[in-house]
Amino acid sequence: MTDDDVFAAVRRLADAGLYLDRIRGLDGVDLDGDEHDLEEWPEGVFRRIYRRGTPRYETALANGWLAVLPPLRPAPPELVEELEEKARRRFPPLLRRLYLEIGNGGFGPGNGLISLTSRQTAVRRDRSSFGTDRPRIARVLCYWPAGGTTELDLLDGQIWGTTAYRTPTGVPQSFRQGLTLAAWLSRWLDCRLLPPLLVQDGSRWRPGTEAEEREAWQERERQRAEDYYHPPVYDEEST
Template sequence: MFDAVVRRIAVGGYIDEVPASRLAPLRPAPPAAVAEAEELAGRSLPSLLRQLYLEVGNGGFGPGYGLLGLRDGHRTGGLDALTGLKGGVLTLCDWGCGISSELNLADGQIWGYDPNPAPDGVSCTFPQHMTIVDWFSKWVEGTLYQPWLVQDPTTGEWRGATDTEYAEMIEEAFGPSGPED
């Protein structure tokens, strides 16, 4: 997966929401920044994420507004991946409008956070049912969608949208060609 991510970055436009002309050169994270993150989290980063930070860039590539960096790395809205690191949950990226993707380092699962449609008393955090490898695989393939909190039409429960639901919502909003329509 590491090589696939590097190939995706090499073709340009390595942050989905930022024009290529505005992208800064990538600089790997210093080993001390990775060690600090692992110490704060109380556990090691997943090997793919660790390798990307150490060999590709201290954030600044990937979905949304880019993978958040560690100490002195890529920031979005004043946040880096260590901001709010608590209970072993690392914020991966900002999608805008308060939406983010997070990695639970204890079990390796990706969680979404979407505060926008949730009524009072409903958790804005929900499982995305993927690992960091799945997350980057979907980004490389162009099939990673931002986390989106929806109310299940059958049960009334709030949960993360499935890929199918997300695709249907995009088609309904923009037509069959998507947002470029």
Template structure:
């Protein structure tokens, strides 16, 4: 996809208020026939379901999915401040997303610039760049939780993505290059094939997990959840 196509696809998801990987649905039960039975006593609480899961699609058919809040783009001054803090121009695609679509808040957890979406520690991408000694040129695009993050190398003409997975205990050595450009990263989010950064060890070598390793880990997790009774069957 070209940048214009990626931008338009993200803008459409944001305009439809269907822009997160997790959705809020009215509490209920998914029947074996795939019907979402809404709890009769609606106390206003909501449950979170993965976008595209059987539960989400059934709740959507039943009119039990809450639309997400509207998102607003960033101010030009906020984007210019981000570039001053970084010391590089932001990738044109990311810059246009901030200015024309949304100041973060969509996808897995895309971070914003000043006034925009924050991580679980109430930090924008600007705050992270300003307050932490990240490698030169790297810009935090997305927070995945547990301090795991996706970065783009703004000093690289190809805008290569990097992962950061400090759950390995490697501290600032937990950065690793990924075989993705920024545009490909957004494409994967749009088509539902994006994986969070995962640093694994092969002997003495640390590397990013492959798509096959991600798929195997996901299948193992689903099998465990079914066996434990957390879910009736795989989504």
């Protein structure tokens, strides 16, 4: 997908109020099965949390069961320019358009692109610790619900990940993923984007493939469901 294609597709999701991976359903609707994906608030009022890209989400979308998200507000141009001045580097054109024409964060992968007014939005100059020793200018794009981050290198427009999965002490968790911003968002639009993953390959560690990311994510989801239905039992005498 080109930058224009990606922007148009994100715009359609934003206009429809379906711009995050997890969308609440209507109160009291479609509550059977998969209890670990139910939310209760206030007490006694239940709703389902739908995950974009799943068959259940598509059914909910077709039946009008999704509670659409509120409209987004674009970032002020002066805010974007201020951050670019601090970084001494312009944002990639696609990222600028997303913030200036769609919203000041809160949409997209993970927990959504972070707001430009967030304290965590600062651009930092650092040195990569995975496979290269060149300087980089990194800006956090999003955080993932189960941990981990995705960053954009403003020097060359490449995506970097920080894994939330456990790795041995001494193994750097930050790594280049070989994706541009447009390619990263294209995966998200196709419901193929998952949290960054490092995989041990012989004596070295490398970024996970899409298939490996999917397998790790599915295992985490199975464990989450198992913990919900069969919570750990603690010996009262040991507590």
